[in-house]
Amino acid sequence: VGTPGRLMDHLDRGTLNLDEVRMVILDEADRMLDMGFRDDMETILSQVPSERQTLFFSATMNKEVERLIEHFGNEPEQIRIQRKTLTVASVEQCYFEVRNRSKIEVVSRLLDINPPKLAIVFCNTKRAVDECCDALVNRGYAVDRIHGDITQAGRERVLRAFRNGKVEILVATDVAARGLDIDEVEAVFNYDLPQDPEDYVHRIGRTGRAGRGGKAYSFVFGKDLYRLGAIERYIKQTIPRSRIPSQEEIEGRQTDIILELAKDRLDSGAYRSYGDWIENLLSQGYTATEIASALFSLLKEQTNRDGETIAEDTEVLKPERQRHPRKSRDSRNRKPTTPSGESGPKREKKKGGHSFGESRAGGKRRKKKDRHNPDKGKPAWSKGGKKRERKGNA
Template sequence: MEKRPFSELGLSPEILKAVDKMGFEEASPIQTAVIPFGMAGRDVVGQSATGSGKTAAFAIPAIEKVDVSLKKVQVLVLCPTRELAVQVAEEFGKLALFKKGLMEVPIYGGQSYDRQFRALAAGAQVVIGTPGRVMDHMERGTLRLDALKVIVLDEADRMLDMGFRDDIEHVLKSVPEQRQCLFFSATMPHAIQELIKRYTRDPEWIRIESLAQNAPQVEQIYFEVDRRSKIEVLTRLIDLHDFRFGIIFCSTKIMVDELDEHLHARGYSTDRLHGDITQAQRTRVMDKFRRRGFEFLVATDVAARGLDVDDLEVVFNFDLPNDAEDYTHRIGRTGRAGKKGMAFTFVSGREIYKLQGMINYARLKIRRERVPSLDEVEEAKGNVFYEKLRATLEEKKFKSHDQMVDRLLEQGHTSTDIASALIHLMQGDVEEPAKKTAKVRAEHIAANESPAPSAPAPRPAPVRRDPPPAATPAPVAAAPEGPASAAVRPVEAARPPSGDKFAAQKRTYERKPRTGREPGYSVVSFNIGRQHLVTPADLVGKIAGVTRLPANVVGAIDINEDHTLVDVVSEHAELVVTKLAGIRIKNQSLKLAVVPPPAG
């Protein structure tokens, strides 16, 4: 069954806006099939397992039918477990984000009755609960279903297996006769068919086959990682395996932009693709990627659809995909033509239940691993260098420097000291270009001299560099081995690494802020200031990362309490305003404007 864009399913602007914010760009097969019938008010029987994206399939039409002015329960979803009830409630909350006045509440055993009483009394229109607790509230009189419009049975076969049949029948007999009923079940045993026959009216049957897709040549691994730690874990894995060519998938366009900027600032060669990239830019980026003009492509699912790139070493699911089909589509980018590949997936919080559903639905062969420590990363990098050095010696692909070595030996240096010094120079030499650039820029600023305006040069391929220990972010706690281990703790906020290409600017700006309009520069106003804890490095990094302009297009920065004035080379000022509009810094959505020059 084919996918369709959500915009073609007759949804309200509020739902389309929420769907876009969640990163959904196309409806999954079950969503494409169910939503039109759900919107039309038809009863539906969907044979589909967890992992197929079915929650949005019934949640979207249900939300569309809710009258927010009526403070009564209008949608009831029955789930077999408290974990699934909470997950479904969260999905409803995200999809109803822009439908003001809609309130959803999960009710299940083990949670305080008082909290559930308050939510139901406040007029929740959507209730998601386990059958036992739902029936309990009905008997107490705290849950009334006289205004119910939609009832959903999610994972009906599991609820029957858990002994909830009597509770389910009690609930179904208590709801109004004129209501819409949606059944979802992975299997269709006789007991389920009896319920469907008794409580639905001419239902539309929709069957989505379980996926058996898998990539036998792809090694699949997942990590439980706190959201704030994902970038740190990502860079550790890249360094640990010495990856040089891969794709990193994110769920939203904003996340693609931010991750691309963060990785570039850390010294990785990246570019990006998402729905806002023009076809000309897309063609340029893909041509360059195929030529290995950069290391990692950061992309959304739709932007990467149809890519044909050979020899990918790795695929990262930085954000968990929406369904199992998207997952198999992503990881199928690597391990082609009989070659081996790797796929890493990051999950946080309750996403683990969603991933488990995908594993069962698509029969994925994916294993859990702990996050590598910093020591392991350093050891691996040393091993990579050792293998390269050993191969060079064995193949004798080097020029002889016997005369220089003899001179050093004559001066009393041992052969091991000479070799160690050479290795030290080789490993440290890659930092020199970055240090030199930062130093030149810092000297310009310290001397109150702005670099002359110039046309933007192509962004050079950054050199990967390792920050010294003093500037290394707090290590991510590695989860112990085993299935019951806890998720990774968040990385604490830390200063940018000293190797960061904007670090020198930040230190100099903080020592000596400058103000004033300079020749060849325009002043751009930002709606953030000291009260938002913004720093010059935040602004320089965001401008350079988002616009792809060199850092020297930025001149003076004047940070005020609630706004900031930034000098930008005049020919690039409008581009900066356009590109950064809506981008977030310090959790603030940017609003920018070019400040008109003073009269006269």
């Protein structure tokens, strides 16, 4: 099992012998072609014995994939898997209208109000991955990153920590996160909406695995809504809009979580007794409710993070805007036209020239002036003034 580049490296060094290969599997052939591995793939396949079985797995069947199959396949058969939708029903999808400067705060709120065991945040660029990861680290989350600039050893270290739960949030690009198979991922964030609808399917496919449920959150704003419409048409589903949780809701949810944990600890009896200290406080006149409230307040101060106020907090949730391209002019309902292209009956012209009928305002149209004889049409008594002098030589 290997990437085209790593296999080519072994072939060049003579450390890999393909003489006994009887089956070749190209997983995600379309993606490898998109990433520029065509020459490497052809070189590898040409060094494998011709008596073999070759399997191509591809989410799309474009012309490049078809040419590759035609060249290296032997009477190939195509198997298509038809689905009503391209996404798993157990994954709950929604989107939020979020400005770019508010994204970190919204990610934090969603993580706090419904803490996932593991989560992946997808960004479109390496720079966005670094900025998002650093911001979440500063807020106290257990987070790390993978993208194209991370070495293979570093990538393996990060993924090992992610599987073990030492890293709870993974920030990644599409290429770096391809092929991740971790069942405990409970939430996926489309921090940046992908350019290709197919990438959206791959992203949210990281959650809801092995029959588990999952959540897929997408952040959009402005023109992103049209891209969201393209994704909806591709997956044949409507993605509902959701409201950003407020700071008050976050604090209330965190209080509920602490109380649930305290109740579980009381029911299990797995806690250390502090009876002597409690009795000491009771002897000083404090009630049990006051003592518990004070301890609870201290716990919340240590666990709660300081949230930020964002522009979206003061905005009223407006009706969803249109996120599908407008119909072309030819496809709209229009009034029947005349053969000449006009929308109404043709206006007949009077014989002998143009029609000088009434204007749109209802009055009669003004006749054109004769530029060669400006006094034409004026009364005789208004044609006064100095006699015009003829220009030129006398």
